[in-house]
Amino acid sequence: MSVQRNYDREFVRTFFTSPTAVQGEDDSAKMIRRAAQLRGIQAPDVWVPDNEDATAPSMREEGVQNIIDVVAEHGADFPGEIHPRVVWHRESPTTRYSGFQQMLEIADPENGAVDNIDGFVIPEVGDIDDWKKADECFQIIEAEHGLEEGSLSMSVIVESGEAEIALNRIRDEMGKPSNTLERMFLLVDGEVDYTKDMRAMTPTGELPPWPELRHNTSRGASAAGLIAVDGPYDNIRDVEGYRERMQDNRAKGMTGIWSLTPTQVEVANTAPLPPKTGTWLLDVDGEDVELTPEGDSQVYDGDDVSLTETDDGYTLVVAGDDHHLDEDELRETLLDLTSYVPSMDDIVESMEEFEAAKEAGKGAIAMTQSATVAIDGVEVSLEKDRMWDEATYQAAQTPITLFQDVYRNRPDQHAELEEMYGADVVARATDVGN
């Protein structure tokens, strides 16, 4: 039981923008021509030929023609969805009319591209009435071109305070007789322009983290059956920072992120999937440190924790504090300090176990995770129990549902997924929970 979604894809990991027309190149469509030929893990779930900010204003007319040409030629074979971004602005009727004309042209069936256009991305939207103006353009375009009503989806970039407020209202407005907002697909944050619109400043010019905006976008998506996508991560060399941002986003329910390069696409296509192997973590003064598997043990090899056996027990030193503990206390303490990041295989196995238990009439079962943790050569066996009931099961299911959605919609990634996890895990992961 959940909010009804109007689209095939339940998740979108990657939103990849490409300039539609670049000046000074032999082929001004070079960037989108290359992007249209991405396949597999480097190909995004949603590809956005970007006829707005990524393309110089003087090139946008040529950009429309480039989109048409490239999508007509390569669109049918592209493995993801295709959603061009056109111009729009809540404060400018002129810009809105330009955006309308761009969409009208790209969607003209005579131009041969529309069959492979899944929708359009509308930037710089304002309050909900502005979203309705964009929707009205879609209605006219579909009617003028004889396309099925609602066949073109609408995604928006949230980059103003009023658009953020509108996130609360989508659910209420969808389905009213004079709009067709059921065509809504993605809610994408645009932090650069949002920062400008909010008139925010940081000393170094770095973007503020905007946790509330991301929460509100994710919640708006959840309430209306849409998909939330975070904005661009400018420092494209900083892969670690990009991963951390995505982990923070996923804890907010925002699974997708903007990608600026095929490398970012690859990282972002992979990051939300469960890892191949599980990892034990030790909490060292508030930070999680990965333990290193060696033989049957999980070894801590840092300097901030030490453990020695004494005559009557153990001395555990964490961040300069000494704890004198007997064996049971030591085990309790380490249970509290450790946690486990389950692998894809672990999650599937736990779900299978819970399903079998449910079949047998049990409502809740204990799942056990064991490890031998070694610190300074002293080994301690731990068993972590966790009660699984229906709610735990369903919450654990999210990464699996994501995996299944990817598997169903992206056959071009099957080989890479099997290489990553092994065919057996992939087979069980596609099967479990259905």
Place this chain on the structure above:
Amino acid sequence: MSVQRNYDREFVRTFFTSPTAVQGEDDSAKMIRRAAQLRGIQAPDVWVPDNEDATAPSMREEGVQNIIDVVAEHGADFPGEIHPRVVWHRESPTTRYSGFQQMLEIADPENGAVDNIDGFVIPEVGDIDDWKKADECFQIIEAEHGLEEGSLSMSVIVESGEAEIALNRIRDEMGKPSNTLERMFLLVDGEVDYTKDMRAMTPTGELPPWPELRHNTSRGASAAGLIAVDGPYDNIRDVEGYRERMQDNRAKGMTGIWSLTPTQVEVANTAPLPPKTGTWLLDVDGEDVELTPEGDSQVYDGDDVSLTETDDGYTLVVAGDDHHLDEDELRETLLDLTSYVPSMDDIVESMEEFEAAKEAGKGAIAMTQSATVAIDGVEVSLEKDRMWDEATYQAAQTPITLFQDVYRNRPDQHAELEEMYGADVVARATDVGN
């Protein structure tokens, strides 16, 4: 001057759920029969015989009968309020109809339980129109059974994005002619299902902290004269973590929390009350460390701060940084680094002083807190002044108002409160500010 509350209780510290029917026991009502007999500090402010998630679906019919039996027998003597949770789901009319039937049966006066039922808890609500559907069930039940309109209160579990959005709208909707939402009582967060509904993921499967949800719940409660309650804290062994969560909640204005065991009830009944004795804190590199009272001094005995007398003053080393200070500078620095957690007695005394000053025509007075702080044997006398005006007074009053609410509503805890604070402090605390 504040928003009008429709209920006796202004605060609810504890929301304790118990399974209504457990399979494989001689007495399937064992858990609620035991819970109904809790008294004193282990008895919750609100007890929730849980006929939803805590009880297997196949046992819920029996659960309804168990609730009736146990409440009919023990309800009159139970010291807290009793609010059974029934099934409900914003996406399922079938589930909603089951919930209606469960409430209709439990509230039937012929079954002898309704006199001791204070209300019902409705889980999995959606947008405000869904809340109104639940309210409609209450209206029908009260009319069918000849109960006074509004006599059954309604509490909801906020565990979806649309319910979070609805928190903004309660105040506007209450009091409209075709609903009776004035019966609203508790707004309870349900983070497990909320996490599922938001499709959020964390590496270890731990719940995200959801600070915005808790803020919005607390704010919605404040705006509508209701009471905000945080969701379950699963790691029932981790008392320290439970306390930290409650401290974080209280800083958001969310005083109540879910409890899963009588031990959690006891911890959560006690945590929001001011401490018996005050404590001095020293800020060591961003973390507050408690000083140890020894004789007349407050002693720091850690390794991260050192203080030595030199020829011309003092050297204070904090987190590896040396500061050479004269006596006044040292005092200033320590004033900035220390803070004081007042005891119940301190708060009452300050309020009494301010009331006397107000009586004498003064609008603001300075309250002084003195201590001798000792670091490495060097003693420094500190005096912390704080200006109290009407606003400070009123803000300081919150824990006292809470205490008085507890004292008024929970005679069964009087003995334990007097043991905790002494009879004199209890007497003055119940009297001050009235």
Place this chain on the structure above:
Amino acid sequence: MSVQRNYDREFVRTFFTSPTAVQGEDDSAKMIRRAAQLRGIQAPDVWVPDNEDATAPSMREEGVQNIIDVVAEHGADFPGEIHPRVVWHRESPTTRYSGFQQMLEIADPENGAVDNIDGFVIPEVGDIDDWKKADECFQIIEAEHGLEEGSLSMSVIVESGEAEIALNRIRDEMGKPSNTLERMFLLVDGEVDYTKDMRAMTPTGELPPWPELRHNTSRGASAAGLIAVDGPYDNIRDVEGYRERMQDNRAKGMTGIWSLTPTQVEVANTAPLPPKTGTWLLDVDGEDVELTPEGDSQVYDGDDVSLTETDDGYTLVVAGDDHHLDEDELRETLLDLTSYVPSMDDIVESMEEFEAAKEAGKGAIAMTQSATVAIDGVEVSLEKDRMWDEATYQAAQTPITLFQDVYRNRPDQHAELEEMYGADVVARATDVGN
């Protein structure tokens, strides 16, 4: 293209309150008489003779007369705007009527003050309907006194949950035929009373940080073309803490803050302006440490990072972790660990460069910032490139727009600004971007 503002000032840095009548002084108007004569960097952008919380209830009638006398005498020469605060409360018609009478009297043209009154500040507002009641008072006062409709602006203190919710609704309500909410000017947080209204508690009685409230206030201001101002910072000795709060606020788009003393005014008038000189920062274990310029180098002289040359490269030790790096890796690592806080001059120069490039038909250019970083005597030359496009340009413009707004509205601060930056930088900064 941005939301239309109805006021001259686009930014307000400082909101300075003074008691209108103090008991026991020869001249009860002493405090506001002194405040009215502040000039230059110690004079606030908005001065608030405070006839509410800062003034004892018994003195408020005298306070009204004092406001009239002082503003009639000094108002014309005061360099900032003047917005008295009157009494108001969402729960009390009596208090609201008193506030109305206070405003009616202060705004009476026969009293000679109204020409220099820019508006009124309304505290303790509730939901949007309560804001409309206040607006109705303004309408009546303007009509009764023959003042131009909308000539008195209205600012509110957000200090209740319902007022926070109303922040979402201002934009929708402004411009409806039966209100004149276009007169709205400032949205000011009042965390002391908000904390009381939310019934929040912290162990030491310190105010909670309320990040969500500040976000929502800033967003509400952004959506409705208003200005967001944070509440009072009580610890007036703690200048560093005040600065940190303002930096945090600016990252939320909240540029203004309450000031309680002329010293706080000076700090808060200066803090949002770009620095005179740029600064290099090194990220040391998550904290930004300022490097010290010495000759052509930026020197790190702390103990937490060390760098030594080895036979085959370098050893960089950060927070106890050793990294063995060749020259390129070292440079990459330091590029990641360093950041640069640009000076006013840097920002102006970058904007000028981008404008020239745009003129020449380029949409994006790389801006380079170079430095030689020295750690333990080892020097490394770094070049940081950042791509500037239209969006970067516009986001970077915020501090310059603020500067220009200050320069235009506060001629009394010209001398101090020129002393701070030099006349050349001031001239270019006032010119760029127009």
